[in-house]
Every structure is written in structure tokens, then in C-alpha cells.
Amino acid sequence: MVVLRTLTLLVLLVGLAACQPAQEPGTLFIGRGAPTFVDPGGSLSPEQVVADGENLFRPSDDHAANAGMPPTGDTVFWVKLAIPSAQELSADGWTDDYMLSVEEPRIVHVDAYVVRGRHIGQRLTWDGRDRASAGSLRYPAFFLEASEVEGSFIYLAIQTYGAMRASVWLADASHFSATYGAEIFFLALLVGIMTGALIYLVALGANLRDPTNLWLALCLFSAKFYILTTNGLFETYFLPGAITTSRVMALASALLIYCAFTAFTSHFLRIPEMMPRLARAADAAALFFCVLAVLSPLEIVLSLNVWRFLGPLLAAAVILFAALLAAVSARRAPMRSLLYLAAWSPLVLCVILQLTLILLPGVGVVPFSASALYFSIAVSLVSFSIISTLDIQQRERALQRQIIANANRFRAFAEIGTDTFWEVDAQGRITFLSGGRIKGIALERGGALLDRLAEASSPDFAAPLAGAIEARRPIDDRRIRITLTDREHWISISGRPIGESPESDATYRGIIKDITLEVERESRRLMEQQMFTLGQMAGSVAHEINNLIHPIINLTKRLRHRLKGDAEIERMFDLIDLSSRQAANVVSALLTTTRSGEKWRNADRPLHEAVQYGIDALQPAMPSSIRIDFTSTEVPCIIVKAGDVLQVLGNLIANSVHAVNGSGSISVTLNPAPDGGARLTVADGGPGMSEAVLRRALEPFFTTKADGGTGVGLYIVQRIMHQYGGSIDIQSATDRGTVVALTFPAGEEPDAREQANRARR
Amino acid sequence: MPENKQTALVVEDVLTVRESLRMALEGAGLEVSCAENGREALEMLQTRSFDVLVTDMWMPEVDGLRLLKEIRGTHPEMRVFGITGGGPKLTIEAMSSLAQIWGAERVFLKPFDDDELIDAIQAAPRV
Numbered sequence: 001m002v003v004l005r006t007l008t009l010l011v012l013l014v015g016l017a018a019c020q021p022a023q024e025p026g027t028l029f030i031g032r033g034a035p036t037f038v039d040p041g042g043s044l045s046p047e048q049v050v051a052d053g054e055n056l057f058r059p060s061d062d063h064a065a066n067a068g069m070p071p072t073g074d075t076v077f078w079v080k081l082a083i084p085s086a087q088e089l090s091a092d093g094w095t096d097d098y099m100l101s102v103e104e105p106r107i108v109h110v111d112a113y114v115v116r117g118r119h120i121g122q123r124l125t126w127d128g129r130d131r132a133s134a135g136s137l138r139y140p141a142f143f144l145e146a147s148e149v150e151g152s153f154i155y156l157a158i159q160t161y162g163a164m165r166a167s168v169w170l171a172d173a174s175h176f177s178a179t180y181g182a183e184i185f186f187l188a189l190l191v192g193i194m195t196g197a198l199i200y201l202v203a204l205g206a207n208l209r210d211p212t213n214l215w216l217a218l219c220l221f222s223a224k225f226y227i228l229t230t231n232g233l234f235e236t237y238f239l240p241g242a243i244t245t246s247r248v249m250a251l252a253s254a255l256l257i258y259c260a261f262t263a264f265t266s267h268f269l270r271i272p273e274m275m276p277r278l279a280r281a282a283d284a285a286a287l288f289f290c291v292l293a294v295l296s297p298l299e300i301v302l303s304l305n306v307w308r309f310l311g312p313l314l315a316a317a318v319i320l321f322a323a324l325l326a327a328v329s330a331r332r333a334p335m336r337s338l339l340y341l342a343a344w345s346p347l348v349l350c351v352i353l354q355l356t357l358i359l360l361p362g363v364g365v366v367p368f369s370a371s372a373l374y375f376s377i378a379v380s381l382v383s384f385s386i387i388s389t390l391d392i393q394q395r396e397r398a399l400q401r402q403i404i405a406n407a408n409r410f411r412a413f414a415e416i417g418t419d420t421f422w423e424v425d426a427q428g429r430i431t432f433l434s435g436g437r438i439k440g441i442a443l444e445r446g447g448a449l450l451d452r453l454a455e456a457s458s459p460d461f462a463a464p465l466a467g468a469i470e471a472r473r474p475i476d477d478r479r480i481r482i483t484l485t486d487r488e489h490w491i492s493i494s495g496r497p498i499g500e501s502p503e504s505d506a507t508y509r510g511i512i513k514d515i516t517l518e519v520e521r522e523s524r525r526l527m528e529q530q531m532f533t534l535g536q537m538a539g540s541v542a543h544e545i546n547n548l549i550h551p552i553i554n555l556t557k558r559l560r561h562r563l564k565g566d567a568e569i570e571r572m573f574d575l576i577d578l579s580s581r582q583a584a585n586v587v588s589a590l591l592t593t594t595r596s597g598e599k600w601r602n603a604d605r606p607l608h609e610a611v612q613y614g615i616d617a618l619q620p621a622m623p624s625s626i627r628i629d630f631t632s633t634e635v636p637c638i639i640v641k642a643g644d645v646l647q648v649l650g651n652l653i654a655n656s657v658h659a660v661n662g663s664g665s666i667s668v669t670l671n672p673a674p675d676g677g678a679r680l681t682v683a684d685g686g687p688g689m690s691e692a693v694l695r696r697a698l699e700p701f702f703t704t705k706a707d708g709g710t711g712v713g714l715y716i717v718q719r720i721m722h723q724y725g726g727s728i729d730i731q732s733a734t735d736r737g738t739v740v741a742l743t744f745p746a747g748e749e750p751d752a753r754e755q756a757n758r759a760r761r
Numbered sequence: 762m763p764e765n766k767q768t769a770l771v772v773e774d775v776l777t778v779r780e781s782l783r784m785a786l787e788g789a790g791l792e793v794s795c796a797e798n799g800r801e802a803l804e805m806l807q808t809r810s811f812d813v814l815v816t817d818m819w820m821p822e823v824d825g826l827r828l829l830k831e832i833r834g835t836h837p838e839m840r841v842f843g844i845t846g847g848g849p850k851l852t853i854e855a856m857s858s859l860a861q862i863w864g865a866e867r868v869f870l871k872p873f874d875d876d877e878l879i880d881a882i883q884a885a886p887r888v
Contacts, residue, residue, distance in 0.1 A: 542846065543819055543845075543846040544846075545846075546846030546870075546871040546872055547775040547777070547778050547846050547871060548775075548777065549871070549872045550777075550778050550781065550846070550871045550872040550873070551777040551778055551780070551781035552872075553872045553874075554781045554782075554785060554872075554874070554875045555781050555784075557874070557875075557876075558784065558785070558788070580872070584872050618859075622830070647858060650858065650859060650862050651862065654862040654863070662833070662834055713862075
């Protein structure tokens with residue numbers, strides 16, 4: 001970057017130096033101060049001009065001698081040049097005949113008259129529309145024999161398209177040839193370099209879909225045409241005589257430069273990402289210039305002559321807008337902004353210099369300033385191509401680093417888990433393997449995935465998978481049982497086909513998860529559910545049978561009492577009694593084995609489930625005049641015995657029913673407690689407790705129920721809560737109702753608990 | 762012998778159980794009335810009261826728990842004993858603890874010895 005900036009600075013200095021007028025031996029800059037006048041209708045003949053010269057010609061002040069000349073094709077601009085005498089010139093080492101050149105490619109037609117006194121001698125013509133006759137030069141030049149012109153006057157009648165600023169030179173003929181050749185070489189080199197940079201940028205920009213480079217390419221493209229056309233190369237060498245086309249192209253390409261430059265500046269300085277509004281303004285400006293470029297032929301065809309005012313104005317506006325964007329972006333990305341300014345500075349300075357020269361009175365045309373401008377355009381644009389390329393490379397490297405970092409990150413994630421990630425090729429061989437390893441399946445790169453799976457489970461499981469992979473159908477959570485020596489394992493396979501990619505010959509990828517725990521948990525839950533249903537059924541059956549057995553046992557007992565004494569009858573009763581008691585035992589055994597309803601109650605359950613169960617069980621047992629309002633929010637998973645919660649809720653709700661005198665609503669809530677546990681409250685709108693009663697509420701056998709409460713309800717609740725490490729809190733006051741709040745502390749994670757149980761097994 | 766016999770109401774939907782209980786209690790000197798279910802019992806309890814109520818917990822129409830709830834306020838002096846052989850919804854244990862919450866002195870699990878029930882009835886009521 002430092003090298004680049006130094007280089008840019010150097011170019012800037014060279015460009016400035018090129019702007020300085022230089023007077024070499026063998027050349028004479030004779031346009032300065034020559035008298036001029038404009039013949040708007042083009043009606044004056046050379047004889048009339050020569051005859052009436054004193055009245056027509058006005059001394060030129062160097063500054064815009066042509067200002068105000070109407071741009072019609074008829075207007076003729078007259079210049080009167082004094083050719084020094086032979087003595088004056090030979091002193092400067094002139095050796096050959098002369099070339100008089102008017103260095104302005106915008107000239108359409110020039111007539112030159114050699115005048116001595118009032119006599120018109122040699123008459124010469126140069127017409128841009130007929131380049132062959134004009135000596136195939138890119139601006140008017142006349143060969144003059146030294147003896148003919150020394151000490152004479154040359155009258156030039158010039159016709160142009162619009163405004164012009166011509167430098168008029170008299171040069172030693174051999175010197176002219178050398179200079180002209182060098183100029184052409186310089187311009188050709190410039191255009192060549194720009195074409196190279198243009199091709200490179202278009203290729204790069206199109207490849208990377210990068211607007212910055214494409215806008216810069218448009219800049220280069222337009223600048224190339226601008227240089228080709230404004231220097232007369234186009235109508236001299238490419239399409240001889242096509243002056244009008246060349247003028248239109250020059251104008252359009254200047255406007256396209258403004259358009260592309262504005263858009264490029266915005267993108268290069270990352271304005272769309274930083275300030276979208278400003279970027280939209282830049283886009284609008286670019287569009288405006290683009291529209292002007294489309295309209296530009298009107299200026300030439302209709303001779304509007306607005307460009308001479310509009311051109312400098314637009315140039316100034318573009319430069320100011322670019323400076324504004326650079327200043328805005330300097331706050332966020334100072335280096336980028338600085339680089340931008342450095343790269344543009346040769347051109348910007350040159351443009352400013354040119355504008356100053358035009359606008360400052362008394363300065364006028366400076367030779368080489370046009371060349372300096374073209375040179376600086378090329379230098380700036382080529383520097384930008386280099387910067388932009390480096391920039392893209394840097395971004396690409398950053399992107400690559402990011403991609404690698406991402407890949408590493410996901411690989412690390414995959415290694416943490418137990419899931420296996422795989423890809424297979426069309427032959428079903430594993431081409432990629434990452435993540436954890438599944439116990440019992442020997443997967444390896446290059447191995448056949450389905451063969452390994454078939455070995456671990458059975459071919460029946462693998463066959464449908466093979467079909468899905470071959471037909472490129474997705475596989476979703478296909479579960480396979482793997483039999484290991486110690487116990488059964490379950491895996492789940494999911495997969496998707498992969499689109500073709502040149503980087504890999506994998507055609508299908510997927511995940512294998514070990515879902516043994518999940519399957520075990522699920523089957524346990526299913527079993528519990530089934531046992532619960534079975535238990536309910538068994539309960540019904542037991543109820544019926546117990547009812548049937550009850551009278552048999554009791555009536556037998558009574559009969560035995562009555563018929564005492566007969567040994568045989570006693571023996572019969574023994575058998576009846578035995579048989580019915582055995583029947584009772586069978587029922588009891590049935591209940592014990594299938595009583596998963598009870599098992600459910602003794603089973604570990606999450607608190608919220610147990611509370612819901614308790615409410616569901618108690619609700620039907622309530623009188624219709626009592627309403628239980630149960631509300632709950634999500635609470636942490638705390639494992640409790642469902643039976644305990646039923647007991648606690650039953651006791652508290654019974655108290656509340658008593659408190660509201662059998663009619664009213666009781667509200668039960670379950671919410672998270674602040675310390676991570678859960679809080680279960682039972683509230684009623686009864687008369688509440690006095691302070692004295694409240695103090696003794698938790699004492700065993702203390703009761704306020706006149707109809708004989710046991711006095712142990714709250715005491716039992718308290719004991720159960722202590723088993724859980726929880727607490728009971730009673731808020732009550734006379735006429736304020738009662739709220740009993742039970743706090744369950746946060747329990748172990750159920751999974752941790754489950755795993756601990758498994759470990760114990 | 763007490764001059765006024767103790768009165769008992771047996772509520773039980775199963776005829777055999779109901780009759781065997783009636784015989785047992787009458788044998789123990791109680792004056793026994795019977796009801797087939799909770800609704801019938803409630804109707805009887807509207808007009809008169811009993812010293813002892815022996816009720817099955819799981820019955821059609823109005824079950825034992827409901828019966829206990831309904832009479833809780835109206836017959837505070839009546840002693841209540843539950844009998845149950847279990848049921849599809851609640852376990853025997855849950856049923857008995859609920860019955861006790863609603864005022865049953867004790868819940869007997871079928872098949873039980875009727876003499877145990879009679880002993881409990883004849884024992885001094887808890888104060």
C-alpha cells in the first residue's frame with residue numbers, strides 16, 4: 001500500500017510537470033496574443049479580410065478567444081499569425097521548412113492564407129471530413145516552405161464544432177514529425193494500457209459479481225473512448241472523417257465517466273453498507289449522468305452549445321460529490337478513504353488545474369495540459385484497477401479464512417456430540433465420516449455403510465435404506481435395533497441426497513444417532529400407561545369379586561357358629577372358608593401385580609403432573625357448591641410421589657371446604673418459586689384464622705372443627721413437605737381468608753436421576 | 762342391655778353383601794335399615810337419622826364419597842364407617858384416605874371380618 005501511494009504521488013508530480021508550457025528549440029508557440037475575430041455567417045472572403053484587416057481583427061487576450069462564437073457550421077474564426085523573419089528563426093537553430101499546426105482535433109475545416117502586405121500568396125486547406133487529403137493528421141497542420149512564409153502573415157479561417165482551445169505552433173518540419181510520432185505513440189500506449197486494465201477488470205468483476213470493479217471498468221471504457229475521440233484518433237485512424245460521430249462519442253463518454261465514477265466511488269467507499277440513503281443519492285446521480293449521456297447527441301446534432309457551460313459545472317459537481325463521499329467514509333474507514341483520494345488525486349488535480357486555467361482571466365491555453373489530463377486519467381484508473389484487485393484478493397483471503405474457521409467450528413461441534421455424520425458415494429462407500437462413533441458399528445472411510453449396518457443389526461433393516469439411498473429419496477428417523485452382547489441399542493438414521501458437486505463424489509449424506517436412551521424412556525412410558533389401564537381394569541374386577549367373597553366368608557363364619565359340634569360340617573366350613581380366602585388371595589395377588597395405578601402413585605412424577613392428577617381426582621369428589629380453580633404456569637421439573645401430592649392436596653382442600661362452609665371457590669395455583677423450585681398454594685375466602693389459631697395450626701391433634709376433625713391434616717402436610725426438604729407457609733387473618741403455600745425446592749435433573757438409576761442397575 | 766337399640770343404616774349396592782351385613786349387625790343387637798345406593802340413603806336420611814352409617818364407597822348413581830359429602834353438615838352426630846372393595850378410578854388406599862377426609866371413622870377393605878366392624882361400632886366413639 002505504501003509503495004502504491006508513493007507511486008501515485010510520483011505520477012501526480014509528473015502530471016503537474018507536464019502541465020508546464022515548455023518551449024523546445026525548433027518550435028514556436030505563435031498562437032498566444034495573435035489577433036482574432038469571428039465571422040458569424042462565414043460570408044467574408046479572404047480578400048475582404050485582408051483588405052479590411054485593421055478593422056476586423058482584435059488583439060486576443062489569450063483567454064477564450066473563441067468565447068461567444070455561435071456553434072453553427074457557417075461560423076468562421078479568423079486568426080492572424082505573424083511569421084518571424086529568417087534571421088530571427090535561424091538564430092534558434094531552425095534548419096528545415098516549417099510545419100504550422102493548430103493542435104485542436106475539434107476543428108472541422110481550416111483555410112490558411114499566406115499574406116505579404118495586401119497580397120494573398122499560397123492558399124492551403126485542411127478538411128477534417130476528408131482525412132486522406134488532410135494528410136491523415138489528427139489536427140490541422142500545413143507544410144510551409146521557409147522561403148515563402150518568412151516575415152509574412154498567415155491568416156487562418158477556422159470552422160469548428162462548438163468551443164475550442166487551440167494551441168498554434170510553428171515548428172521545424174523534422175521536429176514536428178518526431179513530436180507528432182511521439183504523441184501518437186504516447187496516446188496509443190495509454191489506450192493500450194487502459195484496454196488491458198479494462199479486460200482484466202471486466203473479467204474479474206463479472207467473475208466475482210463485484211459492482212465496484214464493473215463500475216471501474218465502465219470508467220476505463222468511457223475514458224478510453226474519451227481519449228480516442230477528443231484527441232482526434234478516432235476520426236483520423238479508426239473511422240476517417242467521421243467527425244460528428246467522434247464529437248458525439250466524446251461527449252457521451254465524458255458523461256459516462258461521470259456516471260461510472262460516481263457509482264464506483266460509492267461502491268469503493270462501501271457507502272451502500274454504511275449509509276444506504278447516501279448510496280441511493282449516488283445511484284440517482286449516476287442515473288442522471290447516464291440519461292445525459294443518452295441525450296448527448298442532441299448537443300451536436302441540434303448545435304445546442306450547452307456543453308461549454310455544463311461540462312465544467314458537471315465536472316465540478318462530480319468532484320465535490322466524490323469528495324463528500326470520501327469525507328463521510330473517512331469517519332468509518334479512514335484508510336480506504338485516503339487510498340481513494342490518493343488514487344484519484346492526479347486526475348482531480350489536473351481537472352482542477354484545467355478548470356482554473358479556463359476560468360482565470362489572462363491565463364489562456366497552456367500547451368500539454370490536455371495530454372496531462374489524459375495521462376492522469378489513465379494513471380488514476382490503472383491505480384484503481386490495482387487497488388481494487390488487491391482489495392478483492394484481500395477479501396477473498398478473509399472469506400477463505402472464515403470458511404475454514406466455520407468448517408473447523410462445525411467439525412468441533414460434531415465431535416462433541418455422539419452423532420455420526422457420513423457421506424457415501426454412488427457405490428455406497430463412505431467418503432466422509434465425522435462426529436462421534438456409535439457403539440457396535442464399525443464405520444470407516446471407504447467401507448460400505450449399509451454392509452456395516454446390516455452386520456450390526458440384520459439385513460432386513462438395511463435393505464429399505466439401500467433402496468432409499470439408491471433412489472435418492474430422503475430418509476427420516478429410520479430406527480434400527482443393534483444387538484450388542486450386553487444389551488439392545490437403538491440408532492436412528494436420517495439422510496438426504498446431495499446435488500452433484502465437482503469437489504466430491506458423495507451422492508448422499510446423513511446422520512446416525514444413538515437413540516437407545518430415548519427408546520428405553522419411550523417404551524417405559526408406554527408400559528406404564530398400559531399397566532395403568534390394566535390396573536384400572538383389575539381394580540374393577542377386584543371390586544366385583546371382593547363383593548362376592550365378602551358374604552361367603554362372613555356367612556360361613558356365622559353358620560359355623562350356629563352349627564357347632566358336628567365334625568364333618570366343621571370340616572365342610574373349613575373348606576368353604578379356605579376356598580373363599582384363597583379366592584380373596586388371588587384377587588389380592590392380581591391387584592398387587594397389576595396395581596400400577598398405585599404404582600403410578602408411588603412412582604416418581606414431575607410435580608405439575610402430580611398436581612394435575614390430584615386436582616382431577618379430587619374435583620369429582622367435591623360438592624357442586626364448591627369450585628376448584630386451578631391455574632398453573634410452567635415450573636421446573638421437580639420429581640415427587642404422586643400419592644404424596646394427592647394426600648397434601650386432599651388435606652388442604654378439605655380444610656378449605658370446611659373453611660368456606662361447604663360453598664364457595666378454592667383456588668389452587670402452581671408457579672415457579674424464586675429460588676428455582678415450585679410453589680403450590682391453596683387459598684380460600686373463608687373467615688380465616690385468628691393469630692392464636694394460626695400459631696397452633698401445625699400442631700398435631702389441634703382442630704377447630706366442632707364436628708370432629710382429626711387435627712392431623714396440616715401436620716401430615718407439614719411432614720410430607722419436610723420429606724421433600726420443602727416448607728409450608730400459612731397466611732391468614734380473621735376475615736381475610738387463608739392461603740397455604742407449599743414450597744418444593746428445585747430437585748435434581750430428571751435425566752441425571754435416571755442415569756444414576758441406570759448406573760445402579 | 763341398652764334400652765334404646767343403636768340404629769344403623771347399611772348402604773350397599775350388592776345384595777349379598779348388604780344382607781350379610783344386615784344379619785351380622787342385627788345379630789350384634791343393632792336396628793338395621795338398608796339402602797341400595799347413595800341416592801336412596803340420602804332420601805332416608807332426610808326424614809330420620811341413625812347412630813351409625815355403614816356405606817360402600819363405590820356404587821352406582823350416588824357413590825359413597827358423595828354421600829359422605831352431602832351428609833357431612835346435616836348429620837354431625839352420626840358415626841360413619843366406609844367399606845370398599847376397590848374400584849376402577851381410585852385405589853383402595855386413595856379411596857379410604859378420601860373417605861377419612863370426608864369424615865369416615867374407618868374404612869374396611871372387603872372381604873373383612875364383620876366382627877371387626879361390629880367391634881369398631883361398639884367401641885367408644887372418638888371424641
